[in-house]
Amino acid sequence: MKILALGDNALFLKNFRERTRPALVISSATVASLILVLIVAACLMVETDFSRPSWPGFAFFWLAICQGATILILGSISVSSMVLDERRAGTLDFHRTSPTPPFDQILGLVLGAPILEWCVVGVTAVIATFLALAGGISLMMVVLFYVSLILTALLFHTLILFASLAFERKRGRTYESSWPVLVFVLAGLASLAGVSGRVSVLYHATCAPAYVRIGEEVFRNSESDVAPQAFIFFHTRLPSIILEAIVQLPLLVLFWIGAMRKMAHPERPTLSKVQSLILVAFLLTLFVGTVLPFLPTEGPRVPRHTIQAIMGIFLYFVLMLGLFGVAPVTPSRLFHLKGLRRMRKQGRTRLPRLGDYGSNVTWLGVFLIFALATHCVFLWPALEGTMRAECLALVGLVAAYVAWFAGALEVFRLGKYHAKKSLFTVAVGIPWLFLPMFGFVLAISDLLRWLMPYFLSLSPIFGTIVFAGIVFENSTGAGTLQLESVWFALVVNVLLACGMLFAAHRARRNLLEGE
Amino acid sequence: MISAKSLRIDYEDLTAVWDLDLEVQPGEIFGLVGPNGAGKTSTIKALAGLLEPTYGDIRIGGLDMALEPEKCWKQLGYMPDFPPAYKNLKVGEYLEVFAAAHLIPRGRRVERAMNWVERLHIEAKWDTFVRDLSRGIRQRLVLAKTLLPEPKCLLLDEPASGMDPIARVDLRNILKEVAARGVAVLVSSHILTELSDICTAIGVMEKGRMIVQGSVEEIRERIGAKARLRLRLSGDRQAIPEELQRIIGRSNVTGELRAVAAGEFEAAFAGTDQDAAALIAEIVAAGLPLADFHVEKENIEDIFMRIGAREVS
Numbered sequence: 001m002k003i004l005a006l007g008d009n010a011l012f013l014k015n016f017r018e019r020t021r022p023a024l025v026i027s028s029a030t031v032a033s034l035i036l037v038l039i040v041a042a043c044l045m046v047e048t049d050f051s052r053p054s055w056p057g058f059a060f061f062w063l064a065i066c067q068g069a070t071i072l073i074l075g076s077i078s079v080s081s082m083v084l085d086e087r088r089a090g091t092l093d094f095h096r097t098s099p100t101p102p103f104d105q106i107l108g109l110v111l112g113a114p115i116l117e118w119c120v121v122g123v124t125a126v127i128a129t130f131l132a133l134a135g136g137i138s139l140m141m142v143v144l145f146y147v148s149l150i151l152t153a154l155l156f157h158t159l160i161l162f163a164s165l166a167f168e169r170k171r172g173r174t175y176e177s178s179w180p181v182l183v184f185v186l187a188g189l190a191s192l193a194g195v196s197g198r199v200s201v202l203y204h205a206t207c208a209p210a211y212v213r214i215g216e217e218v219f220r221n222s223e224s225d226v227a228p229q230a231f232i233f234f235h236t237r238l239p240s241i242i243l244e245a246i247v248q249l250p251l252l253v254l255f256w257i258g259a260m261r262k263m264a265h266p267e268r269p270t271l272s273k274v275q276s277l278i279l280v281a282f283l284l285t286l287f288v289g290t291v292l293p294f295l296p297t298e299g300p301r302v303p304r305h306t307i308q309a310i311m312g313i314f315l316y317f318v319l320m321l322g323l324f325g326v327a328p329v330t331p332s333r334l335f336h337l338k339g340l341r342r343m344r345k346q347g348r349t350r351l352p353r354l355g356d357y358g359s360n361v362t363w364l365g366v367f368l369i370f371a372l373a374t375h376c377v378f379l380w381p382a383l384e385g386t387m388r389a390e391c392l393a394l395v396g397l398v399a400a401y402v403a404w405f406a407g408a409l410e411v412f413r414l415g416k417y418h419a420k421k422s423l424f425t426v427a428v429g430i431p432w433l434f435l436p437m438f439g440f441v442l443a444i445s446d447l448l449r450w451l452m453p454y455f456l457s458l459s460p461i462f463g464t465i466v467f468a469g470i471v472f473e474n475s476t477g478a479g480t481l482q483l484e485s486v487w488f489a490l491v492v493n494v495l496l497a498c499g500m501l502f503a504a505h506r507a508r509r510n511l512l513e514g515e
Numbered sequence: 516m517i518s519a520k521s522l523r524i525d526y527e528d529l530t531a532v533w534d535l536d537l538e539v540q541p542g543e544i545f546g547l548v549g550p551n552g553a554g555k556t557s558t559i560k561a562l563a564g565l566l567e568p569t570y571g572d573i574r575i576g577g578l579d580m581a582l583e584p585e586k587c588w589k590q591l592g593y594m595p596d597f598p599p600a601y602k603n604l605k606v607g608e609y610l611e612v613f614a615a616a617h618l619i620p621r622g623r624r625v626e627r628a629m630n631w632v633e634r635l636h637i638e639a640k641w642d643t644f645v646r647d648l649s650r651g652i653r654q655r656l657v658l659a660k661t662l663l664p665e666p667k668c669l670l671l672d673e674p675a676s677g678m679d680p681i682a683r684v685d686l687r688n689i690l691k692e693v694a695a696r697g698v699a700v701l702v703s704s705h706i707l708t709e710l711s712d713i714c715t716a717i718g719v720m721e722k723g724r725m726i727v728q729g730s731v732e733e734i735r736e737r738i739g740a741k742a743r744l745r746l747r748l749s750g751d752r753q754a755i756p757e758e759l760q761r762i763i764g765r766s767n768v769t770g771e772l773r774a775v776a777a778g779e780f781e782a783a784f785a786g787t788d789q790d791a792a793a794l795i796a797e798i799v800a801a802g803l804p805l806a807d808f809h810v811e812k813e814n815i816e817d818i819f820m821r822i823g824a825r826e827v828s
Contacts, residue, residue, distance in 0.1 A: 010616035017612070018603045090599035094660070097563050098616035099589040264584070267567050334527050338569045341523070345570045419527065 010100055011108025012115075015082060019116045032120050036127065039063055057135025057218045063128045064145060064214060067121045068207065071153045075114030076160045082113035083164035092263075102260040110157050121149075137217050144241050148210035151244060155205075155252045162255040165262040166270040201286045204231075204247040209240040232293040250282050267335075269328045273354040273363045276329050280321055280367055287317055288378050295382045302382050308472045311391055314379060315398050315464050318371045322402030323460070325367065330360040330409045333418045336508070340515050359508055361501065364406045368399050390471045390483070393490050397467060400493035401460035407500025414507040431458035453485035457492050516540055517562060517668045517699045522571030524557045524723075531557040533723045535571070539699040539716070541667070544690055546710035547703040548819050549720035555703040556596060558720070559672045562701070563593040576667050589618070592666035596673040596703075598657030602646035606637065606656055609645055610663060617664035631659040635685060650677040658686065662693065669693065671702040687713050719819055734818055744769060744784035744791070746798070747807035751777050758801045766794060784810055 006012045043059040086092040095105055111118070125146060132142045203209060231243055238246075258270050271279065291310050295302055331339070339357020343350070351358040375395045383391055405428070412424045439455025439462075442448040453470065456463045467486045474483050517539040524532040532554040539545040547555050560566040562573055564580050564587060573580040575587040601609055610628035619627055632638045635655045640648060648656065654677045661669065669690075675683050690713055694700050704710050710717065711731075718728035727734055748756070755774055763772045763782055770783030784791070791810055798805050 008615055008618075008621060010612050013615055014601060014604065014608075014612045017608050018601070089601075090595060090597065091601060093563075093565055093595065094593075094599070094613065095616055096565060097588050097591060097593045098613070099585050099618055100616050101585060265567065266565075334525055338525060338567075341525075342570045345521075 006108075006111065009104055009108040009112070010098065011095060011105055012112035013108075015108070015112030016115050019078075019113075020119075024116065025119075028116055028120055029123075032124060035066055036063065036124065039066070054135045056131040057137055060128050060131040060135055060137060060142075061214060061218045063124060063131065064149075064211065067124060067128065068149060068211070071114065071117050071121045071149065072156055072207075075117040075153060076156050078117060079109065079113040079157045079160045080164050083109060083161055087164075096263065096266070102263045105263050106158075106161065106256060106259045109161055110154065113161075114153075114157060132214075135218065137214065141214060141217050145210045145214050148207040148241060148244055151248050151252075152207035152210075155248045155255070158252055158255045158259060162259045162262070162270070165259055165266075201247060201290050204240065204243040205251070207244070209244060213240065233289045234292055247286060254279050254282070268356050269331075271328060272356060273329045273358075273360075276325055277363065277366050277370070280325055281370055283317075283321060284370055284374050287314070288374060292378060295378070304472075304476065307382055308468075310382075311379065311394070311472075312465065312468050314375070315394055315468055318374075318395070319398050319401060319460050319464055322367060322371070322398070323405055326360055326364060326402065326406040326409065329363045330406065330413055331357055333414050333511070336414055336511060337515070340512055344515060359504065360406050360410055361504070364403060368403070371395065371399060387471075387475055390475070390486070393486060394464075394468055394471060397486070397490045397493055398460070398464060400490065400497045401463070403497035404493060404500045405460070407497060407502075407504045410504035411500060411507050414504070414511055432461055433459070435459065436462040450482065450485075453482075454488060457485075457489035458496070463489060516574070516576060517545075517670070517701055518572075518574045519558070519562060520572045522558065522561060522573065523569040524554070524561055524566060525569045531723050532561070532568075535720075535723075535725050537701075537718060537725065537728065539668075539701050541697040541699050542694050543715045544694045544700040544702065544713050546714035546717040547701060547720060548710065548717060549703075552722075553720040554723040555720055556672055559593075559670050559701070559703060560595075563591065563670050564588065565593075589664075590667040592661040592664065592669045594657055594661040594669075594671045594674055596676070598654055600645045600648075600653055600657060603644065605642055605644055606632070606648070607641045609656065610660060613660045614663055619664060627663060628659070631662050634689065635659050635682075651679050651682055654678050655682055655685075658689075662689070667698055669698055669700045669702075671700070673704055674702060675704060717818075731818070735813060742784045742810050742812045743781050744794075744810055745775075745779065745781045745807070746805065746809075747779045749778065749804040749806040753777055755780060756803060759798065759803055762794070762797050762801060766790070769794075778806075 006016075039062045040055075040059050043055040043062065046055070046058060083092075086095075129139075129142050133139065231238060231240055233243055233246070254271070254275065257275060261268065261272070261275075262270055291313070294306055294310060336357055336359075339351050339355065342357070353362040372395060375392070379391070380388060408428065409424075412418060412427075417423050436456045436459045439452040442455065443452040453466060456466050467489055470483060470486055517537070519535055519537045522532055522535040522537070523530065535554075535558060537545075537558070547558065549555050557566060561568045561571075562575070562580075564573075564584050576590040578587050578590070580587045601612070604612065607625070607628060610632065611624050614624035614628055615621075629638070629641075632641060635658060637652055637655050637659070640652060640656075645653065645656065654674070658671075658674060661671070671690075675686055678686060690700055690702065694713075694715075702710065702714070714731065716728065716730045717734065719726045719734075727737065729737070748759070753774065755772055759780070760772060763769050766786075769786070772780050772782040775781050786794075791808075795805065795808050798808070
């Protein structure tokens with residue numbers, strides 16, 4: 001592991017050679033210089049209208065935005081296209097069969113692919129620092145900004161690299177190169193949501209706080225004053241750079257490990273079951289750390305609408321974690337068979353519970369324990385009276401949704417129709433989307449409106465939000481739909497989950513006996 | 516040494532390789548032959564550590580690929596059937612990148628790369644972009660990249676495809692040379708005559724199974740392959756001379772003699788070199804004008820065709 005010996009890193013060398021050809025460097029330098037001149041000229045013009053901010057500070061702010069766009073957007077695209085080119089050409093296999101450790105290979109790709117963008121940011125950072133100091137911005141502020149930008153860029157590039165290595169490559173598909181960019185766009189949208197709503201986790205998953213910090217510094221004494229930032233995490237007030245590190249560093253490590261794993265074992269799932277559970281635990285911790293300040297244990301009672309909002313977000317968060325988390329840890333038929341044959345050959349009688357080849361049942365069990373524990377430890381104390389039982393029922397409902405989806409997915413993947421993915425999509429699409437549509441149609445009629453929740457019972461997408469709404473509306477006495485539908489949905493989904501998990505057990509047994 | 520024991524490779528609804536055993540000793544050139552879809556490329560990919568087998572032990576230089584892949588890769592050179600290359604690098608840069616990947620110290624990379632470039636006669640292309648190379652030259656470049664770290668084990672999947680005749684001769688000579696240095700070479704090819712000159716052992720694969728393997732001589736014996744005796748008498752005679760008929764008929768290592776062209780005759784031959792020498796002496800002593808005498812053994816292609824035909828039947 002030679003982090004500093006980049007001259008010995010094959011993938012870094014390859015990318016460095018390709019991306020620092022004189023023609024490319026000259027054209028990039030020309031464009032960067034023109035943008036710099038444009039920014040300075042524009043800021044000089046603007047200065048005539050304001051006493052503050054001074055033009056150098058203002059120029060620094062805009063230059064920093066251009067630097068962010070360069071390294072985050074163009075850098076991510078470079079990483080994505082480099083990795084996809086390597087995969088298409090098959091050159092990645094040459095690196096896989098070389099004695100270079102996977103850590104160095106990932107380092108070479110993460111630092112090498114966007115090397116030109118890093119050079120542009122590095123050179124302009126010197127000019128930007130001079131502008132910032134001339135504009136009265138402290139050196140510490142500038143350093144903190146660049147630390148934040150570098151951290152976020154590394155996270156984004158690693159995320160894109162991970163996604164580019166993880167997706168299943170199919171010949172003739174043209175959209176394959178665009179979906180890692182889609183990941184980036186989604187991450188960008190999430191960060192925008194964080195900026196506007198100040199949702200701590202999303203907000204600190206990007207370098208948006210760093211921009212707000214320098215914005216506050218630049219516009220400090222101007223007419224458009226911005227209130228200083230204050231973020232509380234687990235009842236503790238923390239500087240936003242610390243929160244950025246808390247949110248981004250573990251994610252960076254997890255995506256890095258995932259990318260290394262995909263580099264070393266391209267056929268294996270992107271994350272092991274244990275790594276996936278660590279990710280779930282980390283995301284639940286971030287969620288709790290973010291919402292806990294809204295649920296003080298002392299002082300006045302927490303407003304009902306706050307609890308309702310937090311509970312709703314929690315249910316959806318758990319649902320999404322479960323649905324998206326269970327898919328990568330559910331083995332394919334071939335992978336499970338490989339595990340069984342290997343197990344037989346080694347004289348063992350069962351597959352490791354959290355091994356790559358095994359069932360998703362243990363993962364599911366641990367996931368549900370995590371979700372239930374989070375609810376009972378952090379949210380339960382904020383609830384009162386019958387709300388406790390009803391909210392627990394909602395958590396159980398979401399757990400049942402995740403459980404039956406996990407069972408159904410395993411039944412499908414291990415069954416004989418495993419190659420017919422459209423069959424599974426239709427089978428899940430009917431209860432998730434079609435039946436709810438039918439329910440919404442019935443809801444148009446006042447007479448049949450009461451039937452609507454029953455049609456939504458099997459749909460996690462609509463069911464979660466509608467049943468949470470029914471519980472909270474009834475708790476205020478303003479409910480128009482009966483609480484019984486919630487219990488009905490719970491019973492139906494628990495029964496379905498039991499059925500699906502039993503069917504998955506039978507599918508595993510059939511494969512075992514068939515071997 | 517390259518070895519695989521009880522190797523099984525599965526794809527979605529297909530078993531590509533069934534319980535395959537294979538061993539290539541240092542200094543041996545093992546030719547893996549078989550029709551398309553026989554499982555050759557899957558076997559080579561699994562041996563290279565690129566494909567996780569369902570089960571089976573793979574050892575490279577005595578090390579377990581599943582346990583110590585990085586140490587195995589240190590000893591391994593792998594060349595796939597469609598050799599990929601970085602189109603936007605120059606030949607020298609390309610080799611330097613892979614010299615770094617194989618942990619060759621910075622100061623020795625260019626020297627080592629230059630050595631192989633010269634031996635494969637592509638030194639004139641040192642500063643040429645890979646995208647501007649012909650397929651054959653690119654094949655040589657990838658071969659140079661594979662040989663660059665001087666591996667102890669070589670896996671070459673169809674290395675001669677796309678090469679011109681001169682490059683094929685170069686390839687054969689280089690493979691013989693590296694094998695002579697104690698490198699274990701496993702090479703697959705459809706061009707069976709390419710292998711017949713250089714392979715010390717062959718394995719014939721069909722439908723994921725190794726039908727037969729061993730040295731060419733062993734396989735000849737095992738499948739009952741017989742050599743053919745061909746002789747030519749000077750003059751334009753069509754009929755078989757009685758004296759020659761009698762000599763050949765008396766020998767217990769030859770089959771029935773038949774004329775194949777004017778003055779040319781052939782018969783099955785199952786004898787040794789001494790038997791052949793005795794026959795020559797007898798023919799010459801009988802006063803027959805012997806112009807040519809040689810024993811033709813079945814080459815790999817003949818053996819493959821016979822085994823393949825037998826399997827199909």
